[in-house]
Amino acid sequence: AQKVTQAQTEISVVEKEDVTLDCVYETRDTTYYLFWYKQPPSGELVFLIRRNSFDEQNEISGRYSWNFQKSTSSFNFTITASQVVDSAVYFCALTPGSGGSYIPTFGRGTSLIVHP
Amino acid sequence: DAGITQSPRHKVTETGTPVTLRCHQTENHRYMYWYRQDPGHGLRLIHYSYGVKDTDKGEVSDGYSVSRSKTEDFLLTLESATSSQTSVYFCAISESTTGSYEQYFGPGTRLTVT
Numbered sequence: 750a751q752k753v754t755q756a757q758t759e760i761s762v763v764e765k766e767d768v769t770l771d772c773v774y775e776t777r778d779t780t781y782y783l784f785w786y787k788q789p790p791s792g793e794l795v796f797l798i799r800r801n802s803f804d805e806q807n808e809i810s811g812r813y814s815w816n817f818q819k820s821t822s823s824f825n826f827t828i829t830a831s832q833v834v835d836s837a838v839y840f841c842a843l844t845p846g847s848g849g850s851y852i853p854t855f856g857r858g859t860s861l862i863v864h865p
Numbered sequence: 866d867a868g869i870t871q872s873p874r875h876k877v878t879e880t881g882t883p884v885t886l887r888c889h890q891t892e893n894h895r896y897m898y899w900y901r902q903d904p905g906h907g908l909r910l911i912h913y914s915y916g917v918k919d920t921d922k923g924e925v926s927d928g929y930s931v932s933r934s935k936t937e938d939f940l941l942t943l944e945s946a947t948s949s950q951t952s953v954y955f956c957a958i959s960e961s962t963t964g965s966y967e968q969y970f971g972p973g974t975r976l977t978v979t
Contacts, residue, residue: 794970857907
């Protein structure tokens, strides 16, 4: 069974601060996929990034960066110079890469509030 | 954006009535999922489908049934709605053959059971 833990329920920052959202996972699969999703106040759920278990390269996309470390079973998400538009609930998820079901396990989400 | 629509977007119904929510996709993705989202619980999987007429239960399937007669449509039915089923329901799709696995979500349906 998989487990995804987002220990930070809510984070509040002031605009332009850097913020890191933590995600820790548990799985017995050797092949798996990690994801981050964003849910802004408007309510839609938006896919942000996927990482394969065999690819530990970090990724940067503009102000967003993701740090995947298998040694600590973590897949953390950093927003640099946060903006009010970053205010949202962010979900981390894990999908097994074998077994055929491809059923993701989601964390409970971290609510990020960016104050102007 | 992935082509996923949900209908209705909002519904108010009375306890004991049957309700059907529809998810429609234009992406020809194999996998479809129904989730409910409630404060403090995140996203919880109700049912999922891995092909036409192939469905299985998720973690909170009691009181719900699903059907998938076509690749593009996945229906969620509340047999006899209860107040505990008041929630926001999301449909999602994914595809494994391309090695992607990420999910794309519909806009959600807000259901209120009075």
